[in-house]
Amino acid sequence: MLETSNQNIIFSAFVNATKDNHQSQIKNPFNRSKSDLLQPLRQWLDSLDIQNQKLAKFIAKLIPAQCPFERDIILFGRKVAHIPPMCKLNPLYDQFVGLRFRALCYLVDQCGEDIQSYC
Numbered sequence: 001m002l003e004t005s006n007q008n009i010i011f012s013a014f015v016n017a018t019k020d021n022h023q024s025q026i027k028n029p030f031n032r033s034k035s036d037l038l039q040p041l042r043q044w045l046d047s048l049d050i051q052n053q054k055l056a057k058f059i060a061k062l063i064p065a066q067c068p069f070e071r072d073i074i075l076f077g078r079k080v081a082h083i084p085p086m087c088k089l090n091p092l093y094d095q096f097v098g099l100r101f102r103a104l105c106y107l108v109d110q111c112g113e114d115i116q117s118y119c
Helices: 021-025 029-047 053-062 093-109
Strands: 071-075 078-083
Touching: 029 093, 053 093
Parallel strands: none
Antiparallel strands: 071 078
């Protein structure tokens, strides 16, 4: 329990210090094999060091800022459906986002370039 000036906040309902043994023993066999196969590519993408302005611009243009597949379907002025972003289904999504971020940081920090056109 945490006391503030006006009210008490109880954390015990929200924080579980122990893991449920049953859930920690269940493992997805597909997840393990997929991560083992892509691990060298993930490491290579994470280790890429951007030191070239042309390469940084190419990466910033190539990797989109937002998922291009996310859409709202509007019919007669009303939203009837939403297609969620599917980019997070890509097993290398985090590496591509990190690579784009490093490229943009290089353009700003080293080249002094305005990156609003890439956002």
